[in-house]
Amino acid sequence: MNPELKLVMFEEKKLLHELLDLLDKQYEAIVDKELMILETLTERIEEAGKNLAAIEIKRRSLVKDDSFSELIENSNDIHAKEVYEEIKSILNNLELQKNTNDTIIKQNLFFTNKMISVIKPSKSTGTYNSYGKVGR
Numbered sequence: 001m002n003p004e005l006k007l008v009m010f011e012e013k014k015l016l017h018e019l020l021d022l023l024d025k026q027y028e029a030i031v032d033k034e035l036m037i038l039e040t041l042t043e044r045i046e047e048a049g050k051n052l053a054a055i056e057i058k059r060r061s062l063v064k065d066d067s068f069s070e071l072i073e074n075s076n077d078i079h080a081k082e083v084y085e086e087i088k089s090i091l092n093n094l095e096l097q098k099n100t101n102d103t104i105i106k107q108n109l110f111f112t113n114k115m116i117s118v119i120k121p122s123k124s125t126g127t128y129n130s131y132g133k134v135g136r
Contacts (some may be wrong), residue, residue: 002062004062005059005062005063006077006079006080006083008055008058008059008062009059009080009083009084009087010083011055012052012055012056012059012087013083013086013087013090015048015051015052015055016052016087016090016091016094017090018048019045019048019049019052019094020090020093020094020097022041022044022045022048023045023094023097023098023101024097025037025041026038026041026042026045026101027097027100027101027104029041030101030104030105030108031104033108069084072084
């Protein structure tokens with residue numbers, strides 16, 4: 001296997017671990033309602049995503065038109081196969097953590113909007129119209 005491709009795989013694995021750690025910290029910030037920490041984590045997550053995209057472009061340029069999974073399967077390098085499986089596992093965990101964070105954020109926003117609508121008085125007062133129905 002190409003040694004440069006192996007280095008790219010190791011770098012990608014490292015960046016994926018960092019991204020997973022950031023998503024775990026984001027989860028804790030969401031649960032603790034630490035908005036300032038959440039904002040800085042969002043910036044760091046975006047930066048990690050950009051770094052990961054750069055590594056992904058480099059990996060794709062090395063692999064060219066071949067399928068990466070087929071390249072790994074046809075390789076005799078056991079260590080590369082292990083790293084590939086670890087990367088797949090980390091990607092699965094990243095997706096789960098991201099979905100969890102998104103769900104919690106949506107629930108918090110829904111709750112906040114409901115509370116605002118309960119607290120905020122209605123702009124229009126209900127009055128009866130000529131048909132005896134309450135107008136809104």
